[in-house]
Amino acid sequence: MTMKMRLFFMAMLVVGALFFLFHQDSDRKQKVDEQAIQTATQKYEKRSAQAEVITVKLQREYIDGEVSEEVKKQTIHSLEEFWTQYEQWDVVDIGKDYVIFRQKMDDISPLLKSNGYFGVTEDGVLSIFNGTPDQSKIIHTFFQIDVRKLESKIHHELKKGIPIESKKNYDQVLESFKPYSITKQ
Numbered sequence: 103m104t105m106k107m108r109l110f111f112m113a114m115l116v117v118g119a120l121f122f123l124f125h126q127d128s129d130r131k132q133k134v135d136e137q138a139i140q141t142a143t144q145k146y147e148k149r150s151a152q153a154e155v156i157t158v159k160l161q162r163e164y165i166d167g168e169v170s171e172e173v174k175k176q177t178i179h180s181l182e183e184f185w186t187q188y189e190q191w192d193v194v195d196i197g198k199d200y201v202i203f204r205q206k207m208d209d210i211s212p213l214l215k216s217n218g219y220f221g222v223t224e225d226g227v228l229s230i231f232n233g234t235p236d237q238s239k240i241i242h243t244f245f246q247i248d249v250r251k252l253e254s255k256i257h258h259e260l261k262k263g264i265p266i267e268s269k270k271n272y273d274q275v276l277e278s279f280k281p282y283s284i285t286k287q
Contacts (some may be wrong), residue, residue, distance in 0.1 A: 154178045157200040160191070166218075166230065166272065167242050168211035210272050213241070219263035220275050222249065228279050234263040247282040 160172040178184045191203035210218070214230065221235030222228055226249045231238040249257055266272050 159200065159202040161194065161202065161204040162207050163204060164207045164209060164211035164214075165269065166210050166214050168213055170211065208269070210266060210269050214266045214272070215268070218266040220260065220266060221263045222247065222257075222260040226284075228260075228276075228283075230266065231263065235261065236263075244276065245280075245283040247279055248284050249282075251282050 155175055155177050158174050158176045160174075162170045162172075164170075176184075188201075188203050191205045194202040194204045196202070213232065217233055218241065219231045219234055219238070220228065221231050223235075223240070223243075225246065227246050228244045229235075229240045230242040230244075232241050233239075249260075252260070264275055266275070
């Protein structure tokens with residue numbers, strides 16, 4: 103063999119050896135990358151498969167000022183579905199394991215519907231009572247009225263208590279007594 107042939111074969115051996123080393127290394131690296139991706143995917147799937155349980159507080163604020171609160175535990179499988187479920191609510195507070203929502207209700211509270219009465223205090227302040235005015239506590243006060251200007255029948259009704267049956271009734275009673283309000287100067 104000539105010197106040129108020997109050099110050619112040696113060069114080919116070196117190139118072949120280098121190719122073999124790099125090719126084998128890239129195969130090993132590809133296997134490591136595939137394993138890392140697979141492991142990460144499995145971890146993500148496990149994490150996303152585990153639903154989160156949080157406390158949800160739903161506060162309903164009624165036109166009479168009453169705020170009711172419903173507390174419940176809720177399992178969250180999808181954040182998108184969770185937020186869609188409460189898109190009509192305002193977020194009041196949010197923490198690691200709880201969310202507080204509030205919604206303004208265009209209605210009177212269930213408490214008023216079941217046991218609310220308009221009445222007048224001894225000072226002449228138009229108020230809402232939990233039950234009849236003669237034996238109940240005041241829930242909400244509005245304004246002072248000049249009871250001397252009221253017809254005796256209406257004054258007697260206020261002392262006895264006017265039941266609050268609906269939002270419409272609530273609005274009507276408030277409006278009917280506004281002309282009798284005493285403005286402070």
